[in-house]
Amino acid sequence: MKYLILVVDGAADYKIESLGNKTPLEVANLTNINSIAAVGEVGLVQTIPEGIAPGSDAANLAIMGFDPRVYLTGRAPLEAASMGIEMSDSDVAFRCNVVTLAGAGAYEELEMVDHSAGDISTEEARELIRAIDAHFDKAKFYPGVSYRHCMIVDKGDDKTVLTPPHDILTKVIGEYLPANKEIREMMKESYELLSAHSVNIARVEKGLNPANSIWIWGQGKKPQLASFYEKYGVKGVTISAVDLIKGIGVCAGLEAIDVVGATGTLHTNYVGKALAAIRAFEDGNDFVYLHVEGPDECSHQGDLDGKIKSLEEIDAKILKPILDYFLASGEDYRVLVLPDHETPVSMRTHASGAVPYVLYDSTAKKETDNAKVFTEAEATKSGRFFENGYQLADYFFAVK
Template identity: 45%
Template sequence: MKYIVILGDGMADEPLAELGGKTPLEYARTPNMDRIAREGRCGMLRTVPAGFEPGSDIANLSVLGYDPAESYTGRGALEAASIGVDLGEDDVAYRCNLVTVRDGVMEDFNAGHIASSDGADLLRTLDAGLEGVRFYPGISYRNLMVVPGGEGAATTPPHDIVGRSVEPYLPKGADADLLLRCMEASREVFAAHPANRRRVQEGKLPATQIWPWSGGKRPYLPLFREKYDLSGGMISAVDLLAGIARLAGMEVISVPGATGYLDTDYEAKARYAVDALQRLDFVYMHVEAPDEAGHMGSVEEKVRAIERLDEAIGPILDVPDLVVAVLPDHPTPIRTKTHSSDPVPFAILGKGTDGTRAFSEKEAARGSYGLLQAKNFLEMLFS
């Protein structure tokens, strides 16, 4: 048998008045996900263990079978692995967003989804003027900051505080003074930077500063092949997922046109997944777009992202001898524009049926699997 997990990041939600009391999953046209549920079995999955913040790092580690209590140090360290930054024993890596803060309020956690080239220009200039830290450009607003000899800090994800004053959420703890100095330096450097001046002239949001968060030291993950006795591959345009895959010894499959945003090439991801299944036992196909729509608070974009993902799933279901699972990693409710810890729905095709009629939060809660813990999900899938 071959296996695939199709993960729509942040796809789960709450009933919305705009959709007649339905969730985006219930409202969207999803014949392929519905087929997986109708011809398969469903249940609910707790992806965020008690005591952890509901982030994609914790949730995806859990779905892949890695206990965050044993393997998680911080999101930054996982993203460092993705972009090939070899952390020293005493290094702390922070995820470093480029954000728009005006009048002390977090206006945009991604600076208008700043282009990678603009972000790299800004960070190169900042890096040249600061000592004691290193910056590594990533994709769009998702970048990396490394503090040699760092001790960590209590930080807040910027997507959790959009529209709020940033003052209560500034870094606290051992590395806080250094992080705050770097944030202040970035405000000064970015204010007159040519990349920002050009963005403003083009009617785009400027990146007004950096926002470091979720720092951690190099983690250890047991190799996927040793853990499950299967070969595995990862398809994702998000550094976090690629970092987890690299640390787990999975193949990282690059897909042209995969952006980690609403304009990603869903069909290309599906094609590459089908091709990868010719040589691998397992593929994890991650799509970020529903989560981005949730953070935007856009009902229309979230429904559209779910429907486009569903369209891409069709060819995957034609692969013979394939067990298919579809699920989110966590909810990203339109109402709150951030993640929640609520259990998520899942459906599995290829391991029996249970009479579930469609793929949604409500229907999955009726499924025969009941409520499972995510760290046991793949073991159950492969059994």
């Protein structure tokens, strides 16, 4: 039996007036996802437990079968694991975005314009993070992918309240700055340093958003996850452009596969991700956790057309070739397709509501219902609901 979990990050949304009071999932052309929905199972799953912020860390832990209330220590240490950063028990990891701030006056009076600095290239961001690392001696900075980076502090403050930058888009940052004076001053000082950096001067000249400040958040200590093989008896891999996802997998003993051209944006290498999944199965792996960030990033940018396009690209360029491979191989297989959390375009950030899922088992009895599709409304109507998200993985791997 082969197993595929395809995570369409942030795909779940609210009804949108300009779409005829429909959601992006309802208007997107999802021929392949809906074909397995018609003969599979559609339902709802609560990936974000009550009282926990609707982050990708909690949601993807749940989808992989780990109760976030037990295993969540913060997203940054999971990202650090993906980046190969060795953490001591006293280390605290922090996510470090490079962001775009705008406005006049004091740092506290600036506005959060872009949490990703215009999806800055990894090469440009690496130069900026190296400059930051050379400037500050109380922390160690590690460059990641695009705007996503990591800061490690020995005996750091893992209790202070830190706000994700994508939660405060268009807002003045003053009231969201951390109470921790050292972190706050580092962020403030970074603005002076990065604003004058040659990378940002060149970006401004090209009309691009400058990555003119670091934004620190998502802190936590070294996580301890159970082995995925011991938990479910499958050997597997993760495929994602996002260090957080790869880090969860690494901590659970899954191999992280990098795909050239995988960006974590709308413009990613969809075909390359599908081919990587197929090769992983051909190489003897039982399980692929394939995560695609595009719908989430488009939602953060308020790009409705981009969100719909990314959903259609995932359906046609990722799921279809993998389904074709399964059919040609003659092997039994199960496929689970779902968002990790809601990211409504109207909010431009994550929300905590339950999300729809589609589960298809090639060995199960088929009762075709072409009206059954992968949408929020259809999932709600089904009456199937996993109140604890981590139990869906138990069901997925155990169902006969």
